[in-house]
Amino acid sequence: MSLWLIQTKSPCMSYIDNGFCTPSPQPRTWKGDHWEGYYNPWLVTCPRHFQQTTSSIGHFYYDPGADMLRAIILYNTTYWPSWDAQRLDFVAETGEWFNREAVLARQVFVGVWGTAWTGKATMGSYNKIYAPMKTSTEIKELNSLTMEAVAGGWSVNPYTWNPKSQYGFAVVNRVDNLLAGVGSWTMDCWSGIDATPVRFGQLRLPNVLDYLAYENRNYCWGITKDxxxxxxxxKIPRWEMISTVQNPAADARGYAITFDTRRKRVVVFRWRQDAADGACQNQLEFYYPMVNPARLTQPVPVTSLRAGNRIILVSHLIGDAGEGLSPYTVEGEMAAPVEGQLITPFTNTERSGKAAFQYQAPPDGPVTETLKINTTVEESL
Amino acid sequence: MYEQIFESALSARGSEASPDWRYLFYLRSWDAFLALSALKYARVFRDGTAITFGDRSGSYEALGRVNGAFAYWSPWTRKVYSAFDINGLPNPNEVLNPAWDIEYAFAPNSGAGTFIDDIRKLYFHQPNSNRLDILDLDTGKKVDEIVHNAGERFAAIAWVQQGQVAGLCRASGKMRIMTYLGENRVIETGRISPFKVAAYDCEYHLFFTIGTDYKTRIFCREAWPAALSVPVFEPAQVYGFNANEVKTRLTGQDGEPCPGWWVHWALEGIGGGLPIGSLDKAVSETDKDGWAENYYYAPDSGQTGQTKIKTSVVLY
Structure with missing residues (x-):
């Protein structure tokens, strides 16, 4: 399995435009009776002319009740108190910025509790939102709009478990009493979280985690910092798939991932460097968990290249992370002049993406032959 | 020297400019190779396509494993763990050596590979550059050894087939195929070009290497001919009225036999004269030890003199 990029919404959000830039703006100072200048004056230093920039992705999650993708973004700002935290709502189907006007009017402020003091939130059992706390070692059920712990809501404290644990990311499965928590490199899998929790397995991640998302009672998704x-x-635990975002360009400053349980697809929020004028370039990427062929490797002989031999040539149809793709038909064609014979004019890829061709070399010679292969991938979405 | 059947045009580098490849393993479920540098994981295909997909962590060192798999040794726990098929990452949930903790002295490193057969409870370790020790995985006690005299430690010990492993020498390119079930000994020797990292492709029985120039090379397990010996009679005395057996041997650069090649035979006269006698066959195939045989029929006319037997092999 792999990931097929359905669409990209870029940019998916924007900053409050300051209207003008200043060659050397003054920092905010008290003039005896009033304030002058800017917090973070670099934000409006020419050519930049926006009052905000992203300082971190607080949360990114799918809210199934509202069928919205919600991102809580922490900003550096030129206005008081130099930072802001707004909740951005995106239409889950299209990625359209639903509350654009309200956010640009700074009306969806989420307090410091819900942002800086709550770890990365994601949906879990019963369509509720959960996150590990930063102010304690607990994992709590959150209000889906403010990211603050629900008073009297569900919570567990992995620090009281054996071994004592503390997480920055967690998926909560209250139906089966399972929990998967990640600090940085390792995902710990716990069972029996309602009574006596047991860490029954661990998975090592291929890099430091940037975000973790719940899919269902068995599966979760993670995105690493690269x-x-x-x-x-x-539940087992084991890895099911590895892939990568399309074009993991160097300008990405961070990623967040969530799973749209209604449309069964993955949504990635990519925090990108601002443009030269300070414009927001953050984007939403929608992926469907299916194959996205990225390349067909060169056919390579795997048997002795002797006259008269039946020679096997192997190629692979692979995705962005090198994962094999199947089933696709790969066609082979010999370039003229043909001395031998291509026994396999077309073949199907195996699970590893392998497509093997057979060529019958002529009984005498040395000969030089060219095998050209191609595959047709029809977008079926 | 084994026959080189492929050299890539691509450089197997992944996203690193000059990756310091340390380990290379063939994964059957990928039909491709996992390469580990000091920092990265990468998937490498035969044509040199290399895709890095993550950073290494946890100080795991890698080693070969039975049935064409590979495993990881952890310096923190002294345990060997299996690897996930899907992405080649260590699986800390499965311990392959529960009874015996493998200490540093027996641990794998990128200069001297080790191998684990957790089905038969064996562990392979190289105490020096000429010997492979086979240890009991439950007790850590040595049960046998294989003397291979390669003069260099194997950078990797890779699974070939049931009861066989291959040892791959980095600097000399020497290869040893060894059997370890029942009789423990070297059953095949050969050589490939020196490499940075190498693996044994147990699907097609190939040696796959990434060189210091980052090109991938593939060698099949058939020696490429380098020398054809002077034909010899057996017995040495040639008689008339007789089919005299004559043999020639085709060998590779290091004297290894080349089976399955057609040797062409011809008689030539000396000094412009006509050849004397006749040959049974114009071509014959070399056997598994590289020998091709023929019969020379001496003339029955009582004629004496000299004639020349000329043998040749067409290399394609």
């Missing part, structure tokens, strides 16, 4: 997307079965 844009590698992994799917895990946290």
């Amino acid at each position: 844009g590698v997307i992994v799917k895990a079965d946290y």
Whole structure:
């Protein structure tokens, strides 16, 4: 399995335009009776002319009740108190910025509790939102809009478990009493979280995790800081898939991932460097968990190249992370002049993406032959 | 020297400019190779396509494993763990050596590979550059050894087939195929070009290497001919009225036999004269030890003199 990029919404959000830039703006100072200048004056230093920039992705999650993708973004700002935290709502189907006007009017402020003091939130059992706390070692059920812990809501404290644990990311499966938690490199899988929790397994991640998302009672998704997307079965536990975002360009500053349980697809929020004028370039990427052929490797002989031999040539149809793709038909064609014979004019890829061709070399000679292969991938979405 | 059947045009580098490849393993479920540098994981295909997909962590060192798999040794726990098929990452949930903790002295490193057969409870370790020790995985006690006299430690020990492993020498390119079930000994020797990292492709029985120039090379397990010996009679005395057996041997650069090649035979006269006698066959195939045989019929006319037997092999 791999990931097929359905669409990209870029940019998916924007900053409050300051209207003008200043060659050397003054920092905010008290003039005896009033304030002058800017917090973070670099934000409006020419050519930049926006009052905000992203300082971190607080949360990114799918809210199934509202059928919205919600991102809580922390900003550096030129206005008081130099930072802001707004909740951005995106239409889950299209990625359209639903509350654009309200956010640009700074009306969806989420307090510091819900942002800086709550770890990365994601949906879990019963369509509720959960996150590990930063102010304590607990994992709590959150209000889906403010990211603050629900008073009297569900919570567990892995620090009281054996071994004592503390997480920055967690998926909560209250139906089966399972929990998967990640600090940085390792995903711990716990069972019996309602009574006596047991850490029954661990998975090592291919890099430091940037975000973790719940899919269902078996599966969760993670994205690492270099844009590698992994799917895990946290019930067994084992890895189910490895892929990557498309074009993991160097300008990405961070990633967040969530799973749209209604449309069964992965949504990635990519925090990108601002443009030269300070314009927001953050984007939403929608992936469907299916194959996305990225390349066909060169056919390579795997048997002795002797006259009269039946020679096997192997190629692979692979995705962005090198994962094999099947089933696709790969066609082979010999370039003229043909001395031998291509026994396999077309073949299908195996699970590893392998497509093997057979060529019958003529009984005498040395000969030089050219095999050209191609495959047709029809977008079926 | 084994026959080189492929050299890549691509450089197997992945996203690193000059990756310091340390380990290379063939994964059957990928039909491709996992390469580990000091920092990265990468998937390498035969044509030199290399895709890095993550950073290494946890100080795991890699080693070969039975049935064409590979495993990881952890310096923190002294345990060997299996690897996930899907992405080649260590699986800390499965311990292959529960009874015996493998200490540093027996641990794998990128200069001297080790091998684990957790089905038969064996562990292979190289105490020096000429010997492979086979240890009991439950007790850590040595049960046997294979003397291979390669003069260099194997950078990797890779699974070939049931009861066989291959040892791959980095600097000399020497290869040893060894059997370890029942009789423990070297059953095949050969050589490939020196490499940075190498693996044994147990699907097609190939040696796959990434060189210091980052090109991938593939060698099949058939020696490429280098020398054809002077034909010899057996017995040495040639008689008339007789089919005299004559043999020639085709060998590779290091004297290894080349089976399955057609040797062409011809008689030539000396000094412009006509050849004397006749040959049974114009071509014959070399056997598994590289020998091709023929019969020379001496003339029955009582004629004496000299004639020349000329043998040749067409290399394609």
